[in-house]
Amino acid sequence: MAQTKYECGNLRIAMEDSLKADLEQRGIMVGEIYRLIESFGNKLLMTKATGEIDFTNKDTGASLKLDIQWEDEESAVVHVKELTQNLTVVVMEDAA
Numbered sequence: 001m002a003q004t005k006y007e008c009g010n011l012r013i014a015m016e017d018s019l020k021a022d023l024e025q026r027g028i029m030v031g032e033i034y035r036l037i038e039s040f041g042n043k044l045l046m047t048k049a050t051g052e053i054d055f056t057n058k059d060t061g062a063s064l065k066l067d068i069q070w071e072d073e074e075s076a077v078v079h080v081k082e083l084t085q086n087l088t089v090v091v092m093e094d095a096a
Helices: 017-025 028-037 041-047 087-096
Strands: 001-007 008-017 050-056 064-071 077-081
Touching: 001 017, 001 028, 001 041, 008 017, 008 028, 008 087, 017 077, 028 041, 028 064, 041 077, 041 087
Parallel strands: 008 077
Antiparallel strands: 001 008, 050 064, 064 077
C-alpha cells in the first residue's frame, strides 16, 4: 500500500496481492500503476468522489477500475480493482 500527501489531503492506494501477481505475470510493473494513480490523486481528493470509478482510454480501450472510500474528511483509500489486458500495451508504449 502506498500513501501520498496532497494539498487536499492524504491518499492511500491499495491493491490485492492476487491482482499484483496477475499484473506482474502479464508484464505490468505494479509501481507504474501506483505512480499513475498518484499523478491524478490530488484531483480525486478534490472531487470528493466515492465508490467505483472506471477510467477507460477511448483510443486503446484500456481500462482501470478504482474504488474510492473516505476514512475521514481529508483521507481516502483508492482500491485498485481491475486493469484490462490492453493496459499491457499502453504501459509498454508509455515506458518507451
